[in-house]
Amino acid sequence: MAKKVPVQVTLNGEERAEFVESGATLLNALRGRFGDTSPKGGCHQGTCGACSVIIDGELKLSCLTLAEACDGAEIVTTAGLATNSAMHPLQRAFAEGFAAQCGFCTPGMIMAAKALLDQKPDPTREDVIEALSGNICRCTGYEPIIQAVLAAAAASPHKAA
Amino acid sequence: MAIRRGRGVAAVNYPTGMNLGGDPSQALVHSTPTGNFMVTLSSVDLGQGLKQIMAQICAETIGVPAELVTIDTGDTDTGPHCMGTFASRGTHRIGNAVIQAATEARQVMLEVAAEELEVNASDLETDGTGNIHVKGAPQKAISIFDTALAAHFKRGRSISGRGMFLVPRSYPEVETGAMKPATCYAHACTVVEVDVDDETGEVTVVSVKNVFEIGRALNPRMVEQQLVGGSWMGLSHALYETTEPYYPNREHGGTDFNQYLMPGPGDLAETEIIVLERPAADGPYGAKGPGEMCANPQIPAVANAIFDAVGVRIDHLPITPERILRALRAQAAPAGA
Known part of the structure; x- marks a missing residue:
């Protein structure tokens, strides 16, 4: 079993910490650990763009990003765009x-x-x-x-x- | 060596649904105690908008706003039977089943309202905003909300209906082989303009202009959305997409999205869509199935445009630069060489 590592991020403005498997992609960590299923896994190899998120202000493919490399990062996903019930x-x-x-x-x-x-x-x-x-x-x-x-x-x- | 412009045209007629051993779909409609309507289906919305269309059809038939209708396609284990969402059959087959179920539910609803108003059910009509009143006497009225409450708590009636639409199996005539594989057909005509580089074989689609005849556009914006996407997909089939470029040889097949070519946002042709409506006699409110039809006429139109541009007939898809160059070379070779 892969070693679990703690990852602390600001996800859509909220301080969050989870243990993720070492080597897990940010996409799998977001969907499986952080409970944010708005990034989609299309190809899992960086060719379709469905998993795109914004990390520290830059557009990234979460399927090609290691979750543990995001420790301390600020992450924005589509789930965080609406303000209360008002759509972005x-x-x-x-x-x-x-x-x-x-x-x-x-x-x-x-x-x-x-x-x-x-x-x-x-x-x-x-x-x-x-x-x-x-x-x-x-x-x-x-x-x-x-x-x-x-x-x-x-x-x-x-x-x- | 030059860029050569060509224009091609093609027309298709396309059956709505299929007919193998009969083509049925079933729908169940019932009201909640507060006069919302639930439509239970096993049909699946793949993104083509089936839920919205079925809500509109149910609402139109019962005489309520579409917002009061919920479409439940949750579970094919427990839902009523549907052959599926394919063959451009969804709107037509399932829509007809929903009309039938909603008509039966509406009749019960009017009967309950008639009992509450102490009038004859055949004298009642709906106003489309959630009320039932006596024809010609709108002050003699009851809301559908109150009607549903009365049905549930006073009258012991279920405001519900069953629908089953079946296109029966069609057998060919023994003598002629003639048969009726479909009950209605959508139609399309497309004109494509291309630029072909006769040195590289590359094709650029300059414009694609489509006329689609789709029966009745039950939701015009969603129809337009379907047709614009379909027109793009037709060009993609014509010029880009294949999993087996050297079929039957499996080598060089694409293994991921990087190697499966489709035109991206930077490769779009000028696109025009015109919708003609000739309602189908057996379509739900006249609708036919526009789904697959709309991605077909672009393919022969592109092939014809390429012939017009550089004089070669390509009969294998997709029409790649390689196929065009090979055809140009064969055309230029002296006869018998």
Whole structure:
């Protein structure tokens, strides 16, 4: 049995500590230990983007990140975006723009979009395409997702989302 | 060596559902004590929006707001029978079963309301916002909330209904082989413009313009969403996707998402969608199945556009740069060489 190691993180603004198996990915730790199933495991090898989370302000693939390497880190996932019952502008734009069908890629898409808008609140279409290029979607044909990110940016002008 | 522009067109008609040994789906509807309606199904929402559509169909049939309807697709062990969500059959088959179940539930609801109002049930109508009243006399009314309470606690009635929609098995005629594999068909026509680089064989889809005839769009935004995604997927099938690029040789098959090519957000063609509605006589509120049909016409349209651009017919999918270059080379070779 793999050795358990303590990992302390700030997850969506909350101080959390859990013992995780040494060598466990952050994706498995988040879903299995921290009880946050918003990051999805699509490929578990860094090619689909469904597991994307923001670690210390940077977009990361949680399936390629060691959980124990995140000790002390600040992690934001899609589950932490809503304020009370109010959806984040990106979530609202995705819902209103019909930018999800099966929804499996949606959390990763939203985190990739948030990482973009945090850096660049007024992106061009090309910026959005670049930001989403590591995330695979099977259902939508991408156009509704691109439009939703642009709509969210337009709805909250020049402030970090 | 040049970039050559070509245009191709293709049209398809596509059956709604399938017909192997008969094609049934079942639905059960019942009201809660407070006049919400539960629809129990074994059909699965894969993201195409089946739950929303079934809630709309049930609400329209009973005469209540869609927000009062809950779709329960939780458990195929205990739910009523459904053949499944495939063959573009969901809206049509399951929708018809829901209409039947909801019609029966509505009749019980009107009977209970009639007893409460001391009128004849056939004189009652719903207002669509949660009330039942006498036709032509809206002041003589009872809410569906109160009707359900009365059914449960005074009248001992279950406001419920059963639905089973079956497309019976179709046998071919012995003489001609003719048969009726489907009861209605969706249609599409697509025009694709491509640029083909005759030096590299690379194809860029410039635009894809689709007209889809889908019966009735029960939820127009969800239909549009399905069609836009389908149009993209059709181009993906035409030019990118395969698990076996040198079939039947298994070598070089993709082993992960990195090696399974699909167009990404940077490879999108200018896309246009036009919806035509010709309601199907046996469709739920006229609907047909648009799901799979919408990803088909792009494939022959791309092949035709490539022929228009560089004069080679490619009949294997996906149409890769390699296949185009080999065809161009064969075309350029002197006859008999």
